[in-house]
Amino acid sequence: MSFFGRNIKKIRSLKLLSQQAFAEVFDLKRATLGAYEEERSEPKIDTIIKIANYFSIPIDDLLTKELTINQLLKFNTNLTTDAGRMEVTVLTKVPIILPEYVGDYLNHHSKKNFIADLPVMSLPINNEKIFRAYTITDLEMANQDVGFYPNDVVVGELVPKSAYKKLNNRTPVFVITDTDILVRRFITTDKGFVLRADHKGIDDQIFNAKQIHELWRIRYVFYKRIPETSGEISDQINLLRMEIEKLKK
Incomplete structure (x- = not known):
């Protein structure tokens, strides 16, 4: 199993986002995202690419190592932590x-x-x-x-x-x-x-x-x-x- 699930869960925690809010940004079902985070399933390659590109995280890093908070803060985390702005971001x-x-x-x-x-x-x-x-x-x-x-x-x-x-x-x-x-x-x-x-x-x-x-x-x-x-x-x-x-x- 890769580190994908742990890393996206950490990104969500960093940005104070619910599973539902995060899933909707990437056209996923909440249950599917939950399965990734709990390491019960692995995402499709297009989902990996989409999330990696969104945050400007190298795919290799997203999959093969557990990223620290400090490392994530260096990447381009486009998802806002501001609740008011998040309502506009999520369609x-x-x-x-x-x-x-x-x-x-x-x-x-x-x-x-x-x-x-x-x-x-x-x-x-x-x-x-x-x-x-x-x-x-x-x-x-x-x-x-x-x-x-x-x-x-x-x-x-x-x-x-x-x-x-x-x-x-x-x-x-x-x-x-x-x-x-x-x-x-x-x-x-x-x-x-x-x-x-x-x-x-x-x-x-x-x-x-x-x-x-x-x-x-x-x-x-x-x-x-x-x-x-x-x-x-x-x-x-x-x-x-x-x-x-x-x-x-």
């Missing part, structure tokens, strides 16, 4: 629902194995919450050159059913129903939950809590194009122009 893997997966997602969204097989996007966001990404495919949330357009990607945070009524009216969400994934503004009424599109030609839809399988509050948006100025700001600019014209006259 959260967010499953993304691509257009070709919508039908399967409607049928299998509750199955952990299916979710685990979805493609992911890695983002520097809170990894203690559950997120899902969805690719926009229509113009139902577009209005006068603002809003969401096809191929924009929205990232939502899972909202439990008990918190539906706590959402602010007109909060942008995407909702999983029996037959569709709807991107809408969420409005609570006495008759139920109204899902309203920004496009004026789309009718409101009303659902009760049982008809909504999942509700994701949109937290982040990745635009395929640079968004236009919002309608509110455009109106303010037009008013200013009118006032300037009055002053000129």
